Amino acid sequence: MRIISRHKKLISIISILVVLTIGLIFSEALFGENLSNNNYQKHENEILQNNDLNSENILSGIGAAWNITHWANRTENDLSGGFSSGSFDNSPSLPIGNGWIGYQMDAEIENLYDQRNWNNVTFTLGPDDGDGSVSDNDNELTANNQYQNWTFNSYDNTFNFTNPMSGNYFSNQDGHDCLELLMYGEDLGDNTFGYDNGDKAWWSSSISVPRGKFIDGELVFDVKTDDPLNINSWQLRFHINNKLVYSIGIYDLERFCGNNWVQINVPLKDWATKPSEIFSAELNQSQILLNVSLVYNVGTTWYRGFPRNDFQRLFVDNIILNVESEVNPSQIGLKMDNEDVSDTNGWGSGEIILTDKVWNGSEISNVNVNFSCTDTWELSDYEITFNANLNLYTIKSTPDSNYELNANSFGTKFTAEDGNLIQWEGYGYVAIPTGYSETKMRIEFPSDIIITEIFSPKDPDTNVISSCSVPEPGVIEIPINSIESSPSGFWKFTATSPNYCEDINIFNNKTGSWIQSNEFFSGEYINITSEISKTPIVSDHLDQTKALLKIRFPNGSIWEENTQIASVDEDGLVQFNVFKIPESPPNYEAGTYDVILMWNNSYNNFELNETGIKVEQFSVTHDS
Structure with missing residues (x-):
């Protein structure tokens, strides 16, 4: 047993003893009145929770639940996405658990491809010059195309014959503004016209495609014959980067289209497996050359008596080069949920981390992300496709801790024993x-x-x-x-x-003043004070807490009439009411009594999570 030694505590104890000494001149009824006021004490006892004190003075109970936060994430790879110009795609999604909050979404974009036309499509160059003769070429006019230049060229193999050729622009050829390819035979007289092998007339252009690897593509164009000779000595040919991608005899073409406009579609998918033959490894490394030509492709010869053997002519329009290729996010203004997707190393890839959004799993079952882009393109609509690897990070702050293996048992179990943590x-x-x-x-x-x-x-x-x-x-x-x-x-x-119950002091007034003692005779008064540890975690509200005092008879039962609750002052000192040791049963028993001090803290952020117990003893001898 130790006496409270701090100066302030000693002054407090002395003051209490003086008051108690003066109080002895009053009747015992005064103490009786104080001791019988147990209704308030029983009500206050509820503040100390339903803690259990066993016969060995071990205190157990349930403290407040501790805060528990969980972090979890889910990754979905190779989610397909895509959208057209002027639209968006919100198909990539991730499920989210009920009660979880999504706070971050990471996305890795792979295989980002766009498909669009890179050619000028139509030759809307205004009215033509009205001169469609073989001696006129419209290079100067086609050079005014706002998207790209088209240039006419020809090759006349003069081995035997001279063959005039021309390329003119026509503003209305059966409703089309188009380019012409015209080849004349040398007039040998008697309705006979001669041509040399390799004679060729062509329009050519070059375009830039600032993209990565070629994935797929299609060449599309409109063509019209002009009543050709009924033999396939002439061919329509289309070259890309000097590689022949399409050819057809113009007589076969005439039988197919009947001298009407027809659209030709040329798949370029096969060139994706052998890009070195037509496309560079990255499209942006070089210009793409386009060439549409009319070619005399048989041996040098002449034709007599055939209808339309004096010249051969084709018209072409709406040349489209659709290319699907790798693209960088920044080139199309790719966005996820209206936030920019950043480029990463290599074509067709990007990344984004969204941290300024919240997805509430209590309100939604799936987190959808919207992909869109800001790109505008005058030559055609476009299609965007990609694969997304999404990683959703979630957090959940419930439930708090449990005191047993039951998810609804919120709290934390504690056991307190005198002298132990x-x-x-x-x-x-x-x-x-x-x-x-x-x-x-x-x-x-x-x-x-x-x-x-x-x-x-x-x-x-x-x-x-x-x-x-x-x-x-x-x-x-x-x-x-x-x-x-x-x-x-x-x-x-x-x-x-820590065990917060630090000290118990027991006083006897047998000499007329209070002195520390643990030995009493029946009929004497006992005064008990105690001390609760004043630590930083409780110091600002210690005086709002209360301590519980229980007295255990020598026979092990609790002396309920003298169970007390008293306030703790700002220094951790507790003064319980003075009570009298009876002189006769039932609340009298000679022997050793236990003084049990219990305390807990219900005022901090964690509620009941500081507690303690202290046990001291005093003996009672029958005053005979």
Whole structure:
């Protein structure tokens, strides 16, 4: 037993003793009135919760739940997405667990392709010059095309014959503004016209395609014959980068189209497997050359008596080069949820991290992300396709800790014994949504508590606390997924905290003044004071708490009439009411009594999570 030694405490005790000494001149009825006022005490006892004190003076109970926060994420790879110009796509999505909050979405974009036309499509150059003769070429006019230049050229193999050729622009050829390819034979007289092998007339242009690898494509154009000779000595040919991608005899073409406009579609998919033959490894490394030609492709000869043997002519329009290729996000203004997707190394890839949005799993079951772009394109509509790897990070701050293996048992169990640290035990329940991986569980508790053990549900005998981190007092973080691959279930933790019941002082007034003593005769008065530890965690509200005093008879039962609750002052001192030791049964018994001091804190952020118990003894001898 120690006397409270601090100066302020000693002054407080002396003051109490003076008051009590003066009070002895009053009748015993005064004490009786104080001692009988138990209704208030019983009501206040509820503040100290339903704690259990066993016959060995071990206190147990349920403290407030500790805050537990879970972090989990889910990754979905190769989600397909795509949209057309002027639209958006919100098909890539991830499910989110009920009660979880999504706070970050990472996206890796792969195989980002766009498909669009890169050619000028039509030759809308205004009225033609009215001269369609073989001696006129309209290079100067076609050079005014706002998108690209088209240039006419010809090759006359003069081995035997001279063959005039021309390329004119026509503003209305059966409703089309188009380019002409015209080849005349040398007039040998008697309705006979001669041509040399290799004679060729062509229009050519070059375009830039600032893209990566060629994936797929299609050449599309409109063509019209002009009543050709009924023999396939002439061909329509189309070259891309000097590689022949399409050819047809113009007589076959005439039989197909009947001298009417017809659209030709030339797939370029096969060139994706052999890009070196037509396209560079990256399209932006070179210009793409387009060439449409009329070619005499048989041996040098002459034709007599055939209808329309004097010249051969074609008209072409609406030349489209649709290319599907790798594109960078910045080139099309790719956005996810209206935030820019950044380029990464290499074509067709990008990344974005969204941190300024919140997805509430209590309100939605799936997190959809919208992909769009700001690109505008005058030559055609376009199509965007991609694969997305989405990673959704979620957090959940419920439920708090459990005191038993029951998800609805909110709280933390404690055991307090005189002279020992307080022992705590609780559980953190891990319930991971399907497809998610829990990365971390964070437990927050009063800073005077020290976690000593952590056990996973799959291995309840192995303490894994060495794998955990303590970033600050009152916090422990458990790397769930690095400890257990299937971590669902109850994770057990144990901890210790200070025993806040620091001292009990027992006083006897047998000499007329209060002196410390633990020996009493029946009929004497007993005065009990106590001290609660004043630590930083409780110092600002210690005087708002109360302490509980119980007296245990020598026979083990509790002296209920003298169970008291008293306020704690700002220094941690507690003064209980003075009471008299009876001289006769039933509340009298000679022997050794236990003085049991109990206290807990219900005023801080964690409510009941500081507690303590202290036990002292005094003896009563019958005054004979």
